[in-house]
Amino acid sequence: MNERSRISHFANSEAPLDIARYIESGGYVGLMAALGKTSAEVIGVVKNSGLRGRGGAGFPTGLKWESVAAGEQPYLVCNADEGEPGTFKDRFILERAPYLVLEGMTIAALAIGAREGYIYVRGEYPEIAKMLALATEKAKARGYLGNDILSSGFSFDVAVRVGGGSYVVGDETALLNSLMGNRGYPMLKPPFPTEKGLWGKPTVVNNVETLAYVPIILGLGAQAFASIGSVNCPGYKLFSLSGHVANPGVYEFPMGTRLRDVLEKAGGVTGTLKAIQIGGTAGPIFGPAALDYNLDFPSMQKAGGALGSGAIVAMNTSVNMAHVLEVTMRFFAQESCGQCFPCRYGTRQLDYMAHRIALGLGKVEYLDLMRETATVMVGASFCPFGQSVALPLKSLLDEFGDEIVSFMTEQQYLKEVSE
Ligand SMILES: Cc1cc2nc3c(=O)[nH]c(=O)nc-3n(C[C@H](O)[C@H](O)[C@H](O)COP(=O)(O)O)c2cc1C
Ligand code: SF4
Structure with missing residues (x-):
């Protein structure tokens, strides 16, 4: 196994901003390889590597880049909003290997012809935003970013922006709205950001981890990356x-x-x-x-x-699944952006019923009502957030519905005997 095929190889928790150490560990080999290629060749390498976006949907990265490459004045955005509960891998990368992400952005910009890029950092990660601003300055001072990168004639600059703490702004269309200074509401697709994104221009939005694998791919070659992991989903x-x-x-x-x-x-x-x-x-x-x-x-x-x-x-087995139901529904109610009625109202209804169940005041009929509410939300919600509540809810009720009903019955009994 080649150690350089892993992000962890580049992770340096002691001196993440030490650019010399990053270069010693194999940093910027990928960018140098990319600078010797045409845009189409760079996209070809990423397509052949089989890289799929690590932001959640697994969309093929090379294909996304290709759809923007012919566009006028494209932008590149690194999605570092990382609001998903239980997810802290982008933070791991940004805190330990910031240059790997900047290098990946520079290669992506070269491939799509972008001159300007943004890193949109989760509001709860202010220290990371400061670190990234410092890293961009250091990369510029060494000629890896900014004007005429490594005397190649290619110029690309990166600005760091900090979010306001909304989960839904992790959705790429909401993120673009927020970057443009608008309320962080999701937008309808199509048009996709690759057609009409930042200030109406074609825009590639990629996750931190996706971009961090890009220098690795350019450094190792497409085949080396494609030979790792699953055939249909390598790396x-x-x-x-x-x-x-x-x-x-x-x-x-x-x-x-x-x-x-x-x-x-x-x-x-x-x-x-x-x-x-x-x-x-x-x-x-x-x-x-x-x-x-x-x-x-x-x-x-x-x-x-x-x-x-x-x-x-x-x-x-110490976990009470009625409580899992409650915290999951509370998350959806608190994070709904409120733009559309089915999600704004539906998440509150689900939260109300789950809370009553967890307090021991629920009714068995709630479970069917919750399923119906989620079904309506799948069909009627404006964006994937409202549509996605059905997955955790229905799986919880399918797998642990009996336990939740027993919990409600037991709580009811305890209440009756204590009265
Ligand atoms: C509600 C919601 C939240 C999201 N949050 C994130 C996030 O925190 N980080 C991220 O990279 N993608 C997030 N996404 C996915 C983005 O919309 C987008 O698909 C992704 O940034 C594309 O990057 P990739 O192609 O590199 O995977 C979210 C999507 C939705 C619907
Ligand atoms: S589904 Fe929810 S998060 Fe998405 S636009 Fe509607 S209210 Fe906002």
Whole structure:
């Protein structure tokens, strides 16, 4: 295995802003390789590598770049909003390997012909925003960013912007609205940002992790990257492990690694595994059968879930699933942007019923009503946020509905005997 095929190889927690150390570890090899190629060749390398976006949807990166490459005055945006509960892998990259992301952005800009780029950083990561501003200055001073990069005639600059703490602004259309100074509301697609994005210009929005793998691909070559992991979904992937695992943290594995093996590497589950949520709060909650799932985009889709951001939250038998239902619905109610009625109202209804259930005041009829509400939201909500509530809700009720009903019955009984 070539160590340089992993983001972790470039992660330097002691001196992340030391650009000389980054170069010593193999940094900027990818950019130098890219500068010797045409835009079409760079896009060809990324397409042949099979890289899929790590922001959640797994869209092929080379294809996205290609659709913008012919456009007039395109922009590049790095999505560092990372609001998904249980997800902290972009933070890991930005805190330890900021130059890898800047290098990936510069290669992406070269491929699509962008002169200006933005990093949109989650509002709760102010220290990272400061670090990134310093890193851009240092990269410029060394000629890796700014005017006439490495005397190639290509110029590209990056500005850092900080979000206001909204989860929904992680959606690329809402993020672009926010960058333009508008309220962070999602917009209808089409037109896609690649057609009409920042200030009406074609725009590529890529996740931090996606961009961090780009220099690695250019440095190693497409085939080396394509030979790692799953055939249909190659390369490494960062997973954020939390909950009842012995050693929570960020781990990097080839795509397609079994969940069981990922958890083992993190020291295993503490106690007996009861439930596991994969892909973030908008992902389904599975029972222990999920241990045999292969973690890549196509395999997870086949299993009825989604790899999403690669968040993995393990829950042992001490967890009350009525409480999981409550915190999940509260998240949706608190983060709904309120732009459309089905989501604004639906999330509040779901939150109300889940809260009553957790207090022991719920009714069994609530469970059907919650399913119906989620079904309406899937069809009628304006953006993927409102449409996604059904996945965690229905999986919770399918897998743990009996436990939730028993909890309600028991609470009812305890109330009656105490009266
Ligand atoms: C509600 C919502 C929140 C999102 N949050 C993020 C996020 O925090 N980071 C991210 O990269 N993508 C997020 N996305 C996905 C982006 O819209 C977009 O698909 C992604 O940034 C594209 O990057 P990629 O092609 O490199 O995966 C979110 C999408 C939705 C609908
Ligand atoms: S679905 Fe929810 S988050 Fe999306 S636009 Fe409507 S209210 Fe906002």
